Amino acid sequence: MNCGEARELLSAYLDGELAPDRRQRVHEHLDACDACSRELAALKGLTEDLNMMRFREPEDAELQRYWAGVYNRLERSVGWVLFSAGAILLLCYGAFHLIEAIVEDPAIDLAVKVGACALVFGSIVLLVSILRERLTVRRADRYSKEVQR
Amino acid sequence: MDETEAALIRRCQAGDKEAFEPIVRRYAGAACGAAYVRLGCHDEALDASQEAFVRAWRHIKRFDTHAPFFPWYAAILRNVCIGRLRHRARRRTVSLPDDHRDPSSDGDPVLLAERSERRDRIWRALLRLTPDHREIILMAHFQGMAYREMADALGIPIGTVMSRLHNARQALRERLSEGES
Numbered sequence: 001m002n003c004g005e006a007r008e009l010l011s012a013y014l015d016g017e018l019a020p021d022r023r024q025r026v027h028e029h030l031d032a033c034d035a036c037s038r039e040l041a042a043l044k045g046l047t048e049d050l051n052m053m054r055f056r057e058p059e060d061a062e063l064q065r066y067w068a069g070v071y072n073r074l075e076r077s078v079g080w081v082l083f084s085a086g087a088i089l090l091l092c093y094g095a096f097h098l099i100e101a102i103v104e105d106p107a108i109d110l111a112v113k114v115g116a117c118a119l120v121f122g123s124i125v126l127l128v129s130i131l132r133e134r135l136t137v138r139r140a141d142r143y144s145k146e147v148q149r
Numbered sequence: 150m151d152e153t154e155a156a157l158i159r160r161c162q163a164g165d166k167e168a169f170e171p172i173v174r175r176y177a178g179a180a181c182g183a184a185y186v187r188l189g190c191h192d193e194a195l196d197a198s199q200e201a202f203v204r205a206w207r208h209i210k211r212f213d214t215h216a217p218f219f220p221w222y223a224a225i226l227r228n229v230c231i232g233r234l235r236h237r238a239r240r241r242t243v244s245l246p247d248d249h250r251d252p253s254s255d256g257d258p259v260l261l262a263e264r265s266e267r268r269d270r271i272w273r274a275l276l277r278l279t280p281d282h283r284e285i286i287l288m289a290h291f292q293g294m295a296y297r298e299m300a301d302a303l304g305i306p307i308g309t310v311m312s313r314l315h316n317a318r319q320a321l322r323e324r325l326s327e328g329e330s
Contacts, residue, residue, distance in 0.1 A: 055182030
């Protein structure tokens with residue numbers, strides 16, 4: 001094993017992640033090579049520092065605000081689902097009755113009837129298209145899925 | 150996972166929101182820190198970590214109580230952060246100055262426990278690494294993940310984990326020596 005090969009494996013050697021035979025070969029190289037041993041010592045110092053670093057625990061008041069933020073979102077997410085479902089339902093109902101009233105009213109010009117129908121059907125096509133795009137992206141994107149464990 | 154946490158998760162799975170509070174409190178610090186290393190903005194890290202807890206709650210019924218909670222949550226948080234970074238990259242096309250924020254520009258190590266001059270310098274150097282290098286150091290050192298766990302989480306071969314972590318540590322040493330000179 002030369003120095004280049006050994007240095008590539010130093011991190012894994014330090015972390016105890018090398019297979020026994022590779023570990024032995026790195027070990028033998030280190031016994032014979034002062035430069036790589038110094039490299040290992042420097043890397044070990046940094047690794048030990050990193051291993052000692054931790055994120056601090058927030059204070060109680062911070063945690064209280066943090067939890068309140070999470071809790072509010074949990075409640076609001078239910079509210080948004082209900083609000084959206086209700087709004088879609090009412091809009092569909094309203095659009096259906098609007099079209100029905102316009103189409104059946106003989107006083108309204110044909111052009112207005114066609115325009116109103118085009119507007120409503122166009123909105124439906126756009127909504128379906130956006131939903132389909134969202135679903136396609138979601139299926140193809142591994143980062144949009146939650147982890148199942 | 151200890152018995153208390155498993156019991157709390159089971160209550161969460163039954164719909165008890167109060168049982169989620171001690172879990173959120175236990176991991177809030179680690180969650181904010183991990184999000185900060187990825188996003189480089191304190192407010193956004195706070196927001197992303199809270200959003201990840203909300204997503205975890207929504208999918209809590211799928212969670213296997215025999216497994217530890219934090220690695221599962223950390224994977225959700227990673228996805229949230231990646232989504233935000235992508236959104237930020239898209240918005241860059243319209244040049245919003247705040248979205249160009251780099252972690253190194255806001256690298257106050259207030260999120261660290263047991264600070265020292267050396268650790269503060271390492272933290273600032275860490276935040277100047279590339280996103281891939283920051284992430285692998287976060288996983289290996291702050292989250293204590295083994296190579297196999299990192300490979301699974303990142304969807305890369307274990308040999309790539311080995312070389313990426315080594316390169317990240319070397320890059321960190323270089324950043325530190327730049328700071329010293």
